[in-house]
Amino acid sequence: MSEAVLSVRNLRTYFMYKDAEVHAVDGVDLDVRAGEIVCLVGESGCGKSMTSLSIMRLVPQPAGRIVSGKILLDGVDLLRLSEDEMTDVRGNQISMIFQEPMTALNPVLTVGDQITEVLLRHRRMRKREAWQRAVEMLEFVGVARAAQIVHEYPHQLSGGMRQRVMIAMAMVCEPKLLIADEPTTALDVTIQAQVLDLMRKMRDDFGTALILITHDLGVVAEMADRVVVMYAGQVVESTDADTLFEEPSHPYTRGLLRSIPSLSDDTETLYSIPGTVPDAAAFPEGCRFADRCPLAQPECLATAPVLREVRPGHWVRCHFADKGSVSV
Amino acid sequence: MAGYVVRRLFGMIPMLFAITVFVFFMMHMAPGNAIEAMINPRIKDIAALKHQLEVQNGLNLPLPVQYWRWLVNVLHGNFGWSFGQHEPVIELLGPAMYNTLILAVLAEAFILLLGIPIGIWQARRPYSKLDYTVSTVSFVLFSVPFFVFAVFLIYFFAIRWPVFPAQNATGTGPLAGTLLDHVWHALLPAISIALTAHTVYSRYTRGAMLDVARQDYVRTARAKGIREPVIYRKHVFRNARIPLVTQLGFDLGGLLGGAVITEGLFSYQGMGYVTITAVSQRDYPVIMATTLIFAVCVLLGNLVADILNAVVDPRIRYQ
Numbered sequence: 001m002s003e004a005v006l007s008v009r010n011l012r013t014y015f016m017y018k019d020a021e022v023h024a025v026d027g028v029d030l031d032v033r034a035g036e037i038v039c040l041v042g043e044s045g046c047g048k049s050m051t052s053l054s055i056m057r058l059v060p061q062p063a064g065r066i067v068s069g070k071i072l073l074d075g076v077d078l079l080r081l082s083e084d085e086m087t088d089v090r091g092n093q094i095s096m097i098f099q100e101p102m103t104a105l106n107p108v109l110t111v112g113d114q115i116t117e118v119l120l121r122h123r124r125m126r127k128r129e130a131w132q133r134a135v136e137m138l139e140f141v142g143v144a145r146a147a148q149i150v151h152e153y154p155h156q157l158s159g160g161m162r163q164r165v166m167i168a169m170a171m172v173c174e175p176k177l178l179i180a181d182e183p184t185t186a187l188d189v190t191i192q193a194q195v196l197d198l199m200r201k202m203r204d205d206f207g208t209a210l211i212l213i214t215h216d217l218g219v220v221a222e223m224a225d226r227v228v229v230m231y232a233g234q235v236v237e238s239t240d241a242d243t244l245f246e247e248p249s250h251p252y253t254r255g256l257l258r259s260i261p262s263l264s265d266d267t268e269t270l271y272s273i274p275g276t277v278p279d280a281a282a283f284p285e286g287c288r289f290a291d292r293c294p295l296a297q298p299e300c301l302a303t304a305p306v307l308r309e310v311r312p313g314h315w316v317r318c319h320f321a322d323k324g325s326v327s328v
Numbered sequence: 329m330a331g332y333v334v335r336r337l338f339g340m341i342p343m344l345f346a347i348t349v350f351v352f353f354m355m356h357m358a359p360g361n362a363i364e365a366m367i368n369p370r371i372k373d374i375a376a377l378k379h380q381l382e383v384q385n386g387l388n389l390p391l392p393v394q395y396w397r398w399l400v401n402v403l404h405g406n407f408g409w410s411f412g413q414h415e416p417v418i419e420l421l422g423p424a425m426y427n428t429l430i431l432a433v434l435a436e437a438f439i440l441l442l443g444i445p446i447g448i449w450q451a452r453r454p455y456s457k458l459d460y461t462v463s464t465v466s467f468v469l470f471s472v473p474f475f476v477f478a479v480f481l482i483y484f485f486a487i488r489w490p491v492f493p494a495q496n497a498t499g500t501g502p503l504a505g506t507l508l509d510h511v512w513h514a515l516l517p518a519i520s521i522a523l524t525a526h527t528v529y530s531r532y533t534r535g536a537m538l539d540v541a542r543q544d545y546v547r548t549a550r551a552k553g554i555r556e557p558v559i560y561r562k563h564v565f566r567n568a569r570i571p572l573v574t575q576l577g578f579d580l581g582g583l584l585g586g587a588v589i590t591e592g593l594f595s596y597q598g599m600g601y602v603t604i605t606a607v608s609q610r611d612y613p614v615i616m617a618t619t620l621i622f623a624v625c626v627l628l629g630n631l632v633a634d635i636l637n638a639v640v641d642p643r644i645r646y647q
Contacts, residue, residue: 058550084555091552098551103544108566108642118552153642169552 004072005176005209006032006055006094011069013047013054020281024050024064026233029307032177035203037210039220039241041256042230045277048213051230052179055211056096057086074176092122095170099182101162105154111138112150115169122173137168141198160191164198171202178202179211184219196223217260221245229253232277232288235307239314249316251293287319295320329638332646333631340627347623348616352395355615361387362411362610385411398616408613412606417617420602424586425621427497428598430507431514431521431591432583436576438522439529444572446526447533451568452560454538463534466527474524478593481516492516495595517594521587525579532575536568543567566640573636581629585622 013025025047032038040048053059054066057078071078073093078086090096098104106114115137116130125133131150138146141164154162163183170178180199184192196219203210212223220227224241229250237250248254255273275292278284287293290300299319307315310322363381371377382388386397401408407417446466450459486494493499493513503509540546541564549563586600595601599618606614638644 056551058547087553087555089553090550091554096551098544098548100544104548106545106549106563106567108570108640109563117549117554121553121555155643166548169548 003033004031005034005074006030006211007070007072008051008055009070009072011051011054011071012067013050013059014065014067015063016065017063022280023233023283024280025054026283028069028230028233028235030228030235030238032209032211034176034209035207037200037203037212037223037225039224039227040211040213040230041215041217041220041227043215043277045280046230047233047280048230049181052096052181052211052213055179056090056094057083058090058096088122091118091170091175092173093175094177094179095173095175096179096181097163097166097170097183099185101159101166101186104166105162107154110151110153111157111165115150115165115172118169118172133172134168137172138165141165141168141171142194143168159187160194163187163191163195167195167198167202171206171208174206175208177209177211179213181213182215183212185214185216192219199223217256229256232283233280234288234317235315236289236317237315238307243311243314247314249310249314249321250289250318251295252289255292287317329635329646333635336631336634340624340631343627344620344623348399348620349395351619352398352616353391355612356391356394358610360610362612363387365608365610366411398613402616402620407617410606410611410614412609412611412614417613420614421599421617421621423497424597424599424602427510427514427596428584428586428591428600430497430510431517431587431596431598432580434511434514434518435521435525435587436580436583438518439526439579440576442522443526443529444533446530447535448537448560448565450530450534451537451541451564454534459534462530466530469524470527472524474520475589475593477523478517478520478590481520482594485516497597513596517587517590517596520593521583521590529572529575532572533568536571537564540564540567570637570641573640574633577629577631577633577636578626579629580632581626584625584629586618 008028008030011025011028011030012023015022015024028047028051030038030040030051040051042048050059050064055071055078057066059066066079069079073089078089081089105111112131112134115134116127119125119130119133120127123130134150135146138149143149143161143164149157149161149165154165157165166183178199183199184195187195199210199212200223202208212219214220220241224244226238226240227244228235229237229244229252231252237244237248237253239249244253245257248257252273255271258271259273261270273292278288278291284290284301286301286303287296287305290296293300297319303319305317305319307317308321310316316322361382362385363378367374367377367381379388386394389397398408407421409415410417410420413420446462450462453459482494485492492515494516497510497513498505499509499513537560541560546559546563549559554563584599586598586603588600588604590596591598591600592604599621602614603618605611606618634646638646
């Protein structure tokens with residue numbers, strides 16, 4: 001883990017409301033090595049998007065606050081930077097692309113303006129040079145007629161094209177880390193595969209590490225080097241992709257894997273994990289998954305499990321993770 | 329775009345026709361007429377004189393005939409004679425339109441220069457004490473009847489400390505009639521209009537800026553490392569100004585028709601002042617002319633609003 005580009009330690013991001021304190025991210029540890037693709041998995045509201053926004057220090061203000069933890073980018077703690085220093089990091093060393101390409105681009109600025117803006121902000125570059133570079137970058141991400149497209153507005157492009165523009169914009173300064181928050185959810189299936197391919201190409205050509213947030217385990221199987229499973233604001237399992245699919249150790253992970261529809265299966269109804277995610281304003285004392293867990297014991301309700309390394313490189317937050325695999 | 333504008337201009341014709349018909353008949357339904365307003369009630373044999381004057385001016389003819397005569401004349405560029413001022417309507421309205429144009433441009437400039445920066449400033453610190461304070465002041469300014477400011481301005485800056493002229497649209501002396509002289513006379517009325525009207529823009533601007541600031545693309549801009557002042561100036565304001573530009577078009581149309589009460593208070597000889605005088609004298613040709621001009625201004629203002637919209641929003645294109 002020494003060559004980690006990004007190390008998140010014990011990150012806590014809370015939302016303070018008048019009558020409640022919501023623990024959206026509650027002690028998350030995360031390591032991403034150079035050139036690695038880490039998938040962040042979990043159902044809606046588990047804190048995966050807030051974790052990524054915390055890394056960017058773009059948690060919605062004023063309710064949201066990063067309460068504690070460290071976010072080390074190449075050893076520099078981002079949480080200790082001033083807001084001004086942080087703007088030098090964003091778009092330059094860490095970039096982010098979002099789920100909705102339809103709304104993520106500014107409707108009144110040309111594509112070229114929005115790409116060159118990043119270069120002019122972070123690189124000493126003349127305007128002409130920056131526009132040239134924007135066209136090259138668009139060609140690189142597979143936009144046909146790039147020299148024309150730079151002068152067009154987002155509404156003139158299709159969803160897939162816009163997501164390519166987003167990727168070009170995010171990658172134009174060749175960041176060390178790219179965070180993609182469900183980048184393919186809003187796209188057609190055929191376009192999804194193209195965009196995933198493109199992101200893998202980015203990793204291969206620029207050596208950029210990638211945090212891919214998704215709830216699609218198909219995407220995980222195709223893309224991930226390592227997988228981090230989140231539940232109720234915490235990491236519950238973290239391991240390499242092969243191990244996750246072959247030997248899932250947390251009951252929640254197993255539940256997720258069982259919920260994938262299978263072509264060979266004859267069952268009529270799809271498996272779903274019973275119950276719902278606990279309220280982030282009032283987490284239980286013990287294990288947060290206990291009331292949905294088929295294996296729960298009295299111990300689970302009493303004490304919260306910690307994230308333990310059950311095998312080298314395989315971390316699980318469960319009291320029974322290494323006590324023989326009990327089938328769900 | 330040019331084709332669109334031409335089509336819109338032609339589209340105005342039936343609208344203007346309907347407006348003039350309506351005004352013409354409404355005006356004649358009001359009690360009294362131009363002749364009664366003109367002649368001294370103590371003159372002997374008043375009925376005969378009245379009849380003679382009515383025949384002279386064609387006022388005894390049926391209304392549709394009178395309207396038809398007016399319409400034909402207007403289409404020949406003849407707006408008729410003013411009963412009240414005894415001069416061609418055109419010569420009466422020419423200077424009035426010029427005065428109102430100066431007042432309108434000046435007032436709109438003050439409105440925008442005050443309203444938009446205040447709105448942006450508030451949107452940068454929403455829901456703070458300063459924001460609430462400014463909002464409260466805005467509501468107070470908006471609620472005070474606007475002629476109150478005119479009275480105060482006249483009292484303080486024209487009478488107590490006579491810096492500005494208290495009345496008329498032009499003065500005397502070497503500068504009389506120059507643009508500078510006109511602007512000088514329009515300054516107080518323009519300020520008194522802007523003191524109230526700018527609050528509409530500061531409220532609109534604040535609301536539009538806050539709306540846009542919540543959009544995904546603003547988060548994208550932040551994720552690119554763009555600094556906050558640039559985010560607000562470029563990414564937020566360029567979207568927030570779209571609804572403002574629409575409002576601007578409507579406003580200009582209204583202001584060019586003349587600020588009736590303000591012009592009255594400052595005895596500023598603009599369109600509003602001329603209209604009020606004409607109405608009190610039943611000066612039909614003048615009323616018809618000012619109405620027509622006002623209608624044209626409002627319709628042109630709407631057209632300008634639509635054109636400006638296309639200028640600031642690339643998603644809007646007219647074929």
